[in-house]
Amino acid sequence: MKWVFVLLFLASAVYVHRRGRVRHRLGRQLLDHSTFMAPLNVLMYAFSRVPTTPFIDDPARHFPELEPLREQWPQIRAEALRLREMQQIKAADGYTDVGFNSFFRRGWKRFYLKWYDEAHPSAAELCPQTTALLRRIPSVKAAMFTELPPGSELRPHRDPYAGSLRLHLGLDTPNDDGCFIEVDGQRYSWRDGQWTMFDETYIHSARNDTQGNRVILFCDVERPLRFAPVRALNRFVARHLIAAGASPNQEGDRTGGINRLFKYFYAVRLRAKALRERNQSLYYGLKYASVALAVAFIVWV
Template structure:
């Protein structure tokens, strides 16, 4: 994994857990104004759902979905060492508290996880070509997983899901975005604005696997500059920096699981 520089590491050791609720409250107050600005500056519709061709790069990744799925399947051979999202990011505990939502990060808020990218080289090479990439990871929902209603951090980002291993019947594994219920399909994209209220349920006995991509919303200059400043702050916040530390710990567990399988 990319190691933190000395300045960042020093600031991390000084994180005051008591300050986190205050930071989150301030962030929530600013989010509404930031989302209004993003809506006014957006170069694409601000509807809850989008057609995938709104981003030309989705076509190339969609054509390669089987190779991406094969790399995800290889990762899941060590599924016990793939971390639950709540263990990476404690700030997601409310929506990922049951531990059934797991995430294998390739890129998180602009930070590339080198060891994980080496484990999925074809996928990593494809996501390297995505303009304005913020995050990319294999998102795994275990059977019976529930992600309650929530909203994303900012309307300045757009979330894209590529179906890799979708349970059947697909109607029993669903996502509700605003007032619309949608289902994943292997090799197809779901593109949505996660600043709208959304929830997810896997009401099957099978595991759902997707490639989750998050990119910057195309916006006019004022919106773009404002978003870049906001993401700069988020990247340096405890929200992201603590997650990077936690990923380092899980990296050791994954490496051990690989060694045990090879033995």
């Protein structure tokens, strides 16, 4: 029975790696979070009630409950722009956002509206209309305003878990093809008042090569799934694992357990980076040896 689970894990990991036209190098994929989540992700794909393509055409057809977001985009935009003027759309203060920490180095900024829970107190205070609107759409599990200033980029990456789909609603964008996201090699350029939905477990990247700023509403929407047990599993993972990635905007907002520990893990990561600068061969040798030891432990326990 143990070997059945090992083979299922390996088959799932290979499927996730080969899924789509754009792929990470094998060495990077071995240590990617999506590899460890592969069996769960394959389950989400297998029972998805919406297409498992990189982009989801016509989100309103699959998610009619989201239509008020597009209808009320000017009101949402007004709150986002007021936040930007207050300089509240920003990088995390310290190491409190493990999910997006690497993005901050290249200019990306965010203000959380909710994260698999009720609105942050700061969001309810500063964005009352948007948070009230989101409260009426329970399929939106997470939401934030994100900013991509001129010259910023997000390098190719994939999100680890397939239990949701990503919605982007343009609020204040350059309205220019030089500001875009690519998902599995397919490009979309943001426009004010228009939206797109995509599967964030495909490799994707973004760039703003214009002179204008880009502010959008960014939402994680629960993936519709066949069969109640699969839906229950997805909600269990979201509630007990993904929710632990909650990151604060201000003092008084909730910080999830993963982010409370992140500063300690990051201290170890800084030491690892220093080792890589001094001796790349030793760094990669230790890195892959740790993966081999983990696999051996799983196989022989």
